[in-house]
Amino acid sequence: MAENxxxxxxxxxxxxxxxxxxxxxxxxxxxxxxxxxxVYLTERHRLHDVFVEAQHRxxxxxxxxxxxxxxxxxxxxxxxxxxxxxxxxxxxxxWLTCALLLxxxxxxxxxxxxxxxxxxxxxxxxxxxxxxxxxxxxxxxLHVCGGMVFIxxxxxxxxxxxxxxxxxxxxxxxxLFWHFVDILWLFIFPxxxxxxxx
Amino acid sequence: MLRKLSLPARIWLILMALTxxxxxxxxxxxxxxxxxxGIFLIAAAKAELVMRHYMELGLTERYWLxxxxxxxxVVTMMLVIGHLL
Numbered sequence: 001m002a003e004n005x006x007x008x009x010x011x012x013x014x015x016x017x018x019x020x021x022x023x024x025x026x027x028x029x030x031x032x033x034x035x036x037x038x039v040y041l042t043e044r045h046r047l048h049d050v051f052v053e054a055q056h057r058x059x060x061x062x063x064x065x066x067x068x069x070x071x072x073x074x075x076x077x078x079x080x081x082x083x084x085x086x087x088x089x090x091x092x093x094x095w096l097t098c099a100l101l102l103x104x105x106x107x108x109x110x111x112x113x114x115x116x117x118x119x120x121x122x123x124x125x126x127x128x129x130x131x132x133x134x135x136x137x138x139x140x141x142l143h144v145c146g147g148m149v150f151i152x153x154x155x156x157x158x159x160x161x162x163x164x165x166x167x168x169x170x171x172x173x174x175x176l177f178w179h180f181v182d183i184l185w186l187f188i189f190p191x192x193x194x195x196x197x198x
Numbered sequence: 199m200l201r202k203l204s205l206p207a208r209i210w211l212i213l214m215a216l217t218x219x220x221x222x223x224x225x226x227x228x229x230x231x232x233x234x235x236g237i238f239l240i241a242a243a244k245a246e247l248v249m250r251h252y253m254e255l256g257l258t259e260r261y262w263l264x265x266x267x268x269x270x271x272v273v274t275m276m277l278v279i280g281h282l283l
Contacts, residue, residue: 074252
């Protein structure tokens with residue numbers, strides 16, 4: 001409905017965030033990750049001692065920094081969307097730059113984390129836990145990289161396009177994807193890193 | 199002072215505070231079952247805040263609100279039960 005309204009009257013009043021297409025895509029992706037979580041839990045139940053021992057070899061504070069960076073990046077993205085709606089291209093570019101820098105921090109942090117694991121001889125083949133650890137965090141990492149490409153595109157086109165209905169729709173869609181990446185991490189962080197700190 | 203902040207900024211402050219709370223819960227609480235449930239419920243609360251205020255889920259079609267809320271409830275219950283079994 002919202003998408004149709006915008007198509008029929010692209011310069012008319014804004015109705016609802018994002019297009020139905022992005023809501024559908026994100027939801028399907030969420031279901032895929034839910035399945036990964038389910039299989040992870042099943043294997044964790046089967047190989048409990050292996051998983052617990054392996055979780056103690058992770059570094060929660062590194063993941064905590066990633067959490068703080070992604071949450072802050074999500075806030076910057078939300079501010080960029082609001083700025084785009086009030087047709088403020090300079091503010092859009094500034095907020096998107098912050099979002100990108102924090103995304104880059106997340107990626108650098110992840111490289112450091114993976115590098116530490118490989119240096120310790122830990123690979124996806126080490127045991128069942130690390131197979132899931134690399135699979136889930138790796139897939140999430142790819143989502144972060146994809147999101148950054150989209151944010152970079154929005155930032156590059158802000159000066160020329162900000163204020164148009166198309167640009168608002170585009171940045172809302174990118175924002176929705178970026179927040180979804182954040183939400184995934186909100187569950188990955190405690191699931192992999194926090195439960196065995198207890 | 200907080201009133202001068204934008205809504206996304208206020209939500210960000212709450213998200214930071216909840217993240218801090220989950221770390222404290224993970225490190226200090228003696229009761230494992232309570233701590234595990236607490237950590238995942240905090241994660242769910244953070245996800246709900248992001249969905250409602252950053253994704254503006256309440257402003258889109260109602261069926262998305264229902265489906266995303268169901269996903270959130272299912273993933274939270276699954277993670278809590280999966281870690282307590």
